Amino acid sequence: GGGGRGPDLDTMSMRSLQLRSLPPQVAAVNNWRDDSEGSLVSDRDATVNRHSMYSTVTDGGFYGAGGGAAVRQVGGSVSTMRRSLSGTLSRAAGGEMIVAQEELPPQQSYKGPAYRTISRINQRRTQTSSAMAGGGGMYQAGSMMGGGGGVYQSSSGGQMLVNSIPRAMSVKSLHSVGRGMDVFDGEMDMMGMNEGFTNLTMPTAISYLSQPDPEMQVLGSAFIQHECYHNNDAKNQVRLMKGIPALVKLFNSENQEVQRYTTGAMRNIIYENMDNKTGLIEAGGVPQLIQALKEPDDELRKNVTGILWNLSSKDSLKEKLARDTLADLTEHILIPLSLDSVTQSASETEIFLNTTGCLRNLSSVNSRTRQQMRETTGLVDALVEYIQNSLENGKAEEKGMENAVCVLRNLSYQLYGELPPSTMARLEGPSRGQGAGGKGDAIGCFTPQSKKAKERQNQDLSTFTEVIKDPQGQQLLWHPQVVGLYNRVLQRCEINTTTREAGAGALQNITAGEKRWASVLSKVALEQERMLPVVLDLLRTNNDPELRSLTGFMKNLSRHAKNKNDMATKVVNNLISKLPTDGHQKTPSSDVVVNICGVLNNLVTCSIVAARDITFFDGLQKLVAIKNSFDSNPDKQKAAKAASTVLSNMFQYKKLHSDYKQKGFTKHDFTDSSF
16 A cells, blocks of 8 residues: 555455464463454555555454454453455555555546547538528638647638637546546636537437447547546436447447547446446446457556456455456556566556556455465566566655555465465475474474474474475465565665555564464564564554554564564563553554554563563553553453453563562552453
């Protein structure tokens, strides 16, 4: 997901948190089952609006939540947490799913080719009506002059009026997403517009679509496009008069202008009109659009990809749309345009935005579609290559980059649960289930010198060596090199917070859960890419969706970190500073508070240093206040339970009881939880 229009509420973003149990402790420890390790974002609107590209569904998966749907189990009760997914749509709480919406970024206008055509038609119609009426006026279409003006001559009372007519039928390309534009230039005044469609009505325009003359088809579709621009009554009229099937039949006309105008009209007809979107699909429009997409005409491709993006904003249409379009969109648009993001023309940039906006939406719908996208030949490769090229050429802030990162984030959502068993067996290594890594393992709590830790490390290195060879396709989603790619996204993208958020959400997804490979990639992030300082630096933001993804990722890192003491000394102060003074503050959100408490709890359960530093940096005051200030709001209750869990685990360190007392806290503050 960058400023622009607000998010489309149809867009959804979801964060996925994966269930997992904290390792058992020697002392009694409150077990906190956490599902919030993944993040998903579904985008309806690949707009620049940072907050709106993701639609919130749950915390932890797509762009919605920071790590998968999260569940915290405290005192025997289980509460579900949200996760995040990333897409082009609007974002909600947590690392949500991002879905691309229909937006209108500034675009170049396209001067349509049909002025002479419409001029001739109007001349013919006007002359015919004048002859029938015996009137004394004459309409003479002048030749194209310079900027495409005409001459309107009429004689009245011996006087001749000569007025310049701007190009009556110039077509403006749609502004990048699903929304259409009027057929007239901004230069066209109302008088010229009326003259362009003299006496034309909707029934007549629709009837022109069935005429064999391409000039009549152009005039009819241009009128429909004009009338349906921001006019829902006109859109419904077209549908009721069977105009949608008539337009679909012309999508692959032998006449290029007919193709452009009919697809341009359809773009306006379906914008923000669900009945017309359904009508287009029922009329067999999608196969015809895909066929038209193969034409090497950028103006036509802008319309076609804009229509597909528009259709993809509706959840009920996404799965079918994915089945019908993914292979062709990838082959004909995504792969060719991802090869060189530097030399794209303005039209190619718009086509790429439309296409990736559509993919962003599709990637947010369900597991079947996500897996289909992962398996589509060349799709993941093209997105990774485009991101790499954009980073190398200073284009990290651009919309195409945002869409590409959001799609990868969504495709990483619940990754380890959706991969084929054969792939997961390879990632888990040969000894999984034979001792190390079993369900009862205390992940991350072994000392670096312990025998069990060394055995696991050797197995991880063996698996790492095997997996690292020649990654292709969906392998790139979990390959160690993608951690470095997301690291560069976080560091080089300084303005577009949606892109940064999506990058952090993708990292959250691939490090989420109990699977060994999540642990391997966490170690890559911490030890090879040295990402902890990068994440801590980004925590200074006040952008809540970005904080959700960052803290969700950090929670996963803290779970898998080998040296909890070392990590505690580096992060506790920063995290305590982000906590609210009590549970009544609106910022940061409860999702962020729960994530921060998750990090603290992961550290406290294995490190007395973490408990000591929380006390030293006045974290007790904040945690107790959050625990005690909950109300009936479910999100506030989750935050209170999360704080209570941290406090309860801190109390297990008897050596620190005197420090707690010195700060003015009693056993009641640590153990009482009236939930």
